[in-house]
Amino acid sequence: MDAFFNINFLTELLLSTIRMATPILFVALAETYSERAGLVNIGLDGIMSFGALIGFLIGYKTGSPTVGILAGALSGIAINMVYAFCTIHLCAPQIVYGMAINIFAPALASFIYRLSFSDTSTLIQGVSMKALPIPVLSSIPVLGPLFFNHIPLVYFAYLLVPATAVFFNRTKAGLNFKAVGEFPKAAETLGINVIFQKYLACIICGALAGVGGAYLTICYTSTYSEGIVAGRGFIALSAVIFGRWMPSGVLLACLLFGFCDALQIRLQLLSPSTPYQLLQMIPYLCTLFVLAFFGIRKSGPKANGQPYYREER
């Protein structure tokens, strides 16, 4: 237990928290955009899986992690367009189609993986992104390595938080976007193209969730394995509710979940005698508790989850 009070241990723990929170943050922000436009997308896990595979594959083929990440984003958009078309145009139930993506996309990802690497049984090593220390700032003791010595994608994720906040609260486009999730008919009568905004939301959501998936295979491990997403999409989903649909709240929620994840890995190392499955439960238990306590008072966008019929009598 002395190890707990070790400064190195704590720094490592926090560093790991930031890294672990990054993919969840991408995906939670993805969902924030989606739900702000009234689309509850529970297919995040599926989009992530697909983004993880395509990111890994393209990164491996081209040797460039950046291209891999971009491919992950594009593949996320592609998969999410299925959801978008069905829920926006056909007004199909969002939960059902989200679930369909969760079943369909990981299976498709595994299928493509096997097609591509059918001749080897060894684990393929893909590319990985290199850290980009920020000059001067990264040499500050403790804080430097904690905040300023990461791969570019981590900076990008955390910069997305204030950017999203500014978008929603300070810009006209953000105001219009939010109105679609609150009261689409009102938005329509004010000349806002509701269908376009909803598609936009799906594009942003698909891209960010795809990046979140690709992060796992390019920045976290550099291999692809089935089940690599491990329910992170659902954790992100609850982070949005816990974070009250606000970027700052979502960030806090993601850091909490990231912390739990980092903690359980550290605890596994500290206490090898405890069954690791027990410790692995920590992030999910945390999600359960958080949802039980904070998910009760339902706020959030008013027209969230409802289909929008344009010419309704």
Add this chain to the structure above:
Amino acid sequence: MKELLRMEQITKQFGNVYANRNINLSVKEGEVHTLLGENGAGKSTLMNILIGLYQPTAGTIYLHGEKVKIDSPKAAVKMGVGMVHQHFMLVEAMTVLENIILGSRKDSSVFIKKDQVRKEILALSEKYGLDVELDKQITEISVGAQQRVEILKALYRGAELLILDEPTAALTDIEAEGLFAIIRKLTGEQKSVIFISHKMREVLSISDRITILRAGETVTTLNKEDTDGTQLANLMIGREMVPSNYKKVTATGDEVLSFQNISYQKQHKHSGLNEVSLTVRKGEILGIAGVDGNGQSQLAQLAAGIIAPEEGTVLLKTSRVSRFAPNGFILSHVSHVPEDRNKMGLIGNMTVRENLILKATEEARFSYGHGALLKNKAITKFALEMQSKNDIRCASIEQEVRNLSGGNQQKVILAREMENDPELLIAVHPTRGLDIGAARYVHDTMVAARDQGCAILLISADFDEILNLSDRILVMFEGQVMGTYSGINPPIEQISLAMAGKGN
């Protein structure tokens, strides 16, 4: 005056149904043009075409003499057409200011320039006397203020033609007067207003010209000077309407419902009751007058057993009520026509047939074993009887009740509530949103029930309805009883003062 808008031969079909058929409408600059018609006459469809929400099946629209195609609300906004919908199109989670600038393309900046926008809006609001608090959330302001926000929204977008859809439905008389003053200012600036209403008194006071629609077609357009309320009503419903004149009675029968010093959340002036005492006798209508939101909803819910009082005693047929649950009240023959028919009175996704027996599923005539197995044949027979007896107009009794017009929905509720010979009927805003014909049917049914010996507690924000029907009138203000007056030659002025909280 120059012509601003002309709609020619507008037709709109939904499937096989014509919502509009060859409608013509012409609006001049600076005039208030009223569209008059019963529910389902096609007013809303026509206006939705004008603001680009619907596309007409046929017909042409001219603005300033030029043929235009309004293919989206965006196009309508650009052409200077603005609409204040009956159910406000306001985003509750946003502030007044945000709602006004939502979707506006006044300048091309990415960010919201709050200070500049605020100046512009304040200038507008001063010009037309539209008083609003820009930084309040929509949920924090009154209905009247929300309406002013809607008008400002349209003006901010440069509307020259403003459509007001039943703007006074949710307003108090004083607020309505304020609205009329605003409308006069607008027309003074050569802006045109299309006014939709079926309150004859308002129509006659504010309109310049009146176009009457019936069953999706134009009947005629009249100048206000050339017509009167009776003619308009007759044109609207397509037959002679005999003015209603119900006989008032002084009941001496048993007390059916009695409240003794009832309090419920009395610290809330607009959603509580403070030491309320009242009685309703067999064979009388007690009308509760008052501006909406002075405790009437709570009064109705208490009388129906939905909520329990915090202090005081409720006597139902002279026995003290100890347990407040709707079922017990229903078994004591208390019927309830609730204030919001869609939220409380009906289950929209269920059929007319199912809604008609909701209260009686456990009875032996409709099921075996107290609701274990429904007797479908008996239920269908019953529903068909109810349908013809109450003139419920629906495609079939298997139609989902949410697809019925407001009037027919109310008839379904009334049929269900009157069917078991109630001893007490609680009717809350029973004719809200109904057209003249349907309202008349509801009133006739209530008076007939009274004459059969039913005690009726009528709660309404429509003062004319209260005066027309009540044998006694009780006025509520901020959760308190301001006084009780006779319904025979009621002292109207005194009652009006009491409704505003003034008086003894």
